[in-house]
Amino acid sequence: MNDMTRIPVGGERPYDVLVGRDLLGTLPAMVDGAAQVAVLYAAPLKSRAEELAEVLSAAGLRPLPIEVPDAEAGKTIEVASACWDRLGAAGFTRTDAVVGVGGGAVTDLAGFVAASWLRGVRWVPVSTSLLGMVDAAVGGKTGINTAAGKNLVGAFHPPAGVLCDLSMLDTLPPVDLTAGLAEVVKCGFIADPAILDLIEADPAAATEPAGPVLRELVERAVRVKADVVTGDLRESGRREILNYGHTLAHAIEKVEGYRWRHGHAVSVGLVYAATLARLAGRLDEVTVGRHRVILDSLGLPTAYRADVWPELLATMRVDKKARGARLRFVVLDGLAQPSILDGPSDELLQAAYETEVAG
Template structure:
């Protein structure tokens, strides 16, 4: 077993343990708990059984739908009922085993059951490891939008066992890499160079490159959330946790437009390409860095465009984004590698032109997981 730990120094400090075999450490983290409930999707039934066998305490298995279908009020109610029927108390713990959607749900269950019980997150995808499981955000979806109901609730620990990645389809690894690339643009440009040097190695779940990339991306998020757990209101270049939403305003709208048939990373990839083009047209970002978005993302096989005719639907959906405040549409934009800012209410024609520029990009990759000058244009750095 070869693991390393990344400290998250937020309100309740914890560690993210990364490496092959990290799951073997779970028993020591729940040793003081009387019982544990393992929330997991059906495909991880065997792994959940291994967890229950390894832990020297009573266990309860709660199966939930795979992916975003788990993050509903109905599934949440079912989890609560299962805990109630089993008589779970504050002496017990919840383990979230699965991808980002599962850990989002499990964390929300843990934060709300008896106003909060011990929670251990065991993400099994790249996306879960570098994004959803770190930072204390939990949530479920509504028909009106993604993650509109949620809490800030830090886990007791996060165990990122890289052996889980070996059984994933390449599409799932590729999706997670979008969030890794995001970390490169907003904070750690070395990530971009590593990907550019060998995109295929970045997608190899058994190699050292993916381990390095996962650790670097987690370190970026750990540093950001340690400084700003609850996403204070950002203004202009004074930006905290909100920088992690780079590419997400449009990305979340695309997810909803696709009824979540696209993987999260695919949608966020288009969102980053869009906001890079928006930043370029506003004169905030140089041409080369804007173009680099498309080159890095496409090298990984990620999409960077979306049909132009979908813009009216997407624009309407963005009004419901969590970052929209007092009817002010907000974007996290990039001024240079590692420096983000908040842009409020950019010109509507500029928004549409930036989006249509992506659709005209002949080098774009089409997403989908089924089978699963503009200098001087209006906009306010708010």
């Protein structure tokens, strides 16, 4: 637990995001007063969950392991209901807590289960993926998917704390590590251009799990999100900027049946949003090009199928940011100058797709 960075997230229920290596020993303090701690995990992370259960047991807490389906397959009402049944059978009370061990999907589910059980019990995301650390675990957004789209059912429920244990990344498949960098790049474009400078200086160092560059990127991205959500927990204002690139990304994920990695979809979505801003006269060509160059340098996709535009457009119309029939997109007016493009025409939307994204 040496060299740990503590990043505060403010608001009505403040908490800390801890960034460092070998942090599992800090978990019992975050759930102090609990008798039981439900540990949600997917099968590939069973050993991590067992390790965490041992830490909890050593601190006098009773772990309740709950295995859930991996990735987006776990974010369903059926899985959430099965988790509630387990909590009920165990006699879970208001003072107990839920922990999600895994990537963004598992922590989204764990947070939703915690938010809805007894109208809200404590929870802690223990992120094992870069995507989870810099995105899903921070901010108190919880949710599950429905047939209509991704994350359309959920709740705002801030965690008791967040563990970003960088040692978890040592065994993360390189493709998943790289995918998580799409959210880091997003933070660079909307708020902290130093992130972009770091990646441009050495893209390979940005993908080294134990290296100082990746740690700095994680801390910078977490600070961006912490700053935004501190002032806007419920996405009624500035928090919307965190959805940069996500409107098209969520549509791609749904078209793909959630088989595409979230970060890969976000990467394509970033290029699309930048192109849309340029065609709307909001963003310069150089900054648009910088999106593609940085994402390409990390090996992230920047194009998607040309034949599915009608389906993508229909899916975007049920995006959470839509207002009635009007689509809203987070765009840039310049580097680190996010804003909203409200109600762009269908012609403009299609032109942006066909100009830069359709492959």
